[in-house]
Amino acid sequence: MSLVPYALESRDLIRRILDDTKAEGRCDLSWHRLEAAEGVVSQYSAEDGGLNVRRLRTYTVVAVKAWGARFGGGGVPQATSPKGFVGLILPQDFKASERRSLYREILEAEAARDVAPTNGIALFDGTPPIRWGSVGARVTWDEALEFVGRVLTKNKDIAERLTGTVCESPDPECVAKAIEDSRLRPFSASLLLRLAYEGRLDEVAREAKKDGLKNSWILALESLERLIVIKRTIERIWAQGSTPVFVVKTSRSTSFCNSTLPDIHIIEDTLRSRGDIEPGFTARLFRNVNEYFGLKKTGGPRLYPAVNGVSDFYQGKVAVLSTFVRLRRGGFIFKVEALYRKDLVESADEVKLAGSLLSRLATLPLSGEGYPLALMIADSNARISEPEMDGVLRALGADLVPESRSVLRV
Structure with missing residues (x-):
């Protein structure tokens, strides 16, 4: 069976939606010219992470990698920080995809912290990982973390x-404190593996179920570790006079233009209709995370845990500058966001703040499309190839019989 006839049937609908010539009216776009920077960035860093999962016949092995580097003005790495984890997601059937991503973000933050630049820009791939996480609909942070303490x-x-x-x-x-002092990352995954190795994890799971927590304590532990590690990384970058900058290659956000189509698609369409191919940007400054996430009320205890200064940091000290920018003439438009200390930018002009940051970002080595080359280098070093994963499984001495659904095929 071919799906081509179905594509032909939908073609006119899809093309009309994507090629709408009325783009100008779909977004209230204030596009500002990107001026040349007065100087260059003498030091900057980049990090990225990778995941690989091998589903074998009776269980799944996960491998996580992160790689960070600090660069000098000439684009040559001055220091690197590789991080890795190989293990099992325990329990295997509990939010495995979400939790693998938590582990990757933890390792990425650790790598970025190791190579934090001085008076420069710390580049990250993706959106700022500052969302509070989840502990379950019927469980509070305090209840879940008290159980972890037990x-x-x-x-x-x-x-x-x-x-x-x-x-x-x-x-x-x-x-x-245990999370902060951990010798291994992710601490949460390492703890679960060692509890299972000692034959104690099943007993812990029974106690959690008896207390009405089920697996919420695991989510709380993993989410808290992520929040603590990211907080420490951002604080170090700020302390060294640098700015954490997050570059999104393929953003699907719709909140800027309030449309059903991605903001980037509409902005590019609008600029194309104007014949504008020059470097430029648009910007919004969110003075706290509640504004950034569109929360109408001040977050309560179910958002960020009130331990180790985590809630005070995320809800009281972080401001987010959100921009869409073209860094190179004729290049692509990317979503770029930066985290600032709230007290330093509370009264700042968002256009001037963004213009200053983005003009400096534009001085870094860029691809033809305007994407930072340092992030491309980090991406290449953080990938986990299939041959590398084969080597991981051989090192584990694992049963290499793959998951197979051939019995379902005729």
Whole structure:
């Protein structure tokens, strides 16, 4: 069976939607010329992460990698930071895709922290990972983290080997300290693996189910680790006089133009209709994360956990500059966002702030389309190829019988 007839049937509808010549009226676009920077960025960094999953007949192995580098003005790496994790997602059937992404973000943040530049730009691939995470609809952060504290208290030997921290009581602050002090990343995944190795994870799971938590404690632990590690990374970048900048290659966001089509598609269509191919940008400054995520009310305890200064940091100290920019004449338009200390930009002019940052970004080595080459280098180093994954499985001595659905085929 071919789907071509169905594509022909939908062609006129799809082309009319995508090629609408009334783009100008679909977005209130204030497009500003990108002026040349007064100087160059003497130091900058880039990081990226990769995932590979091998589904074998009875279980799944996951491999996670992150790679970061600090570059000098000539584009030559001055320092690199590779990070990796190989293991099992436990439990295997619980939000595996979401949790693998958490592990990748944790390693990416650790790599970025190691290579944070001084008085420069720290480049990240993707959107700012500042969303609060999830602990379940019927469970609070405090309830879930108290249970994690009980797990660490009852398994002091494992916790001490991983972190050097011993929790004498089920205190969420001690959970946060254990995360900060961990010798391994992701701490959460390492803890679950060691509990399973010692034959204790099933007992912990039964206790959690009895308490009405099910797997919420796992999500709470993993989400808290991610929030803590990212917080530490952003704080170090700020402390060294640099700006965390997030570049999205293929954004599908629709909030800027309030349309059903992606903002980038509409902006490019609008500029094309004007015949504008010059470097330029549009910008919005969100002075807190509630504005950024479109929350009408101040977030309560279900958003960010009130431990280790996490809630105060994300909800009280972070401002987000969100832009769409063309860095090179005739190049693509990318979504670029930056994180600032709220107290430093609360009264800033968003256009001047964005113009200053983006003009500096444009001085970095770019591809023909205007994408930072440093991020392309990071992407290449963070990928996990199939041959590399084969080597991982051989090193594990794993049963290499793949998952097969051939019995379903006729």
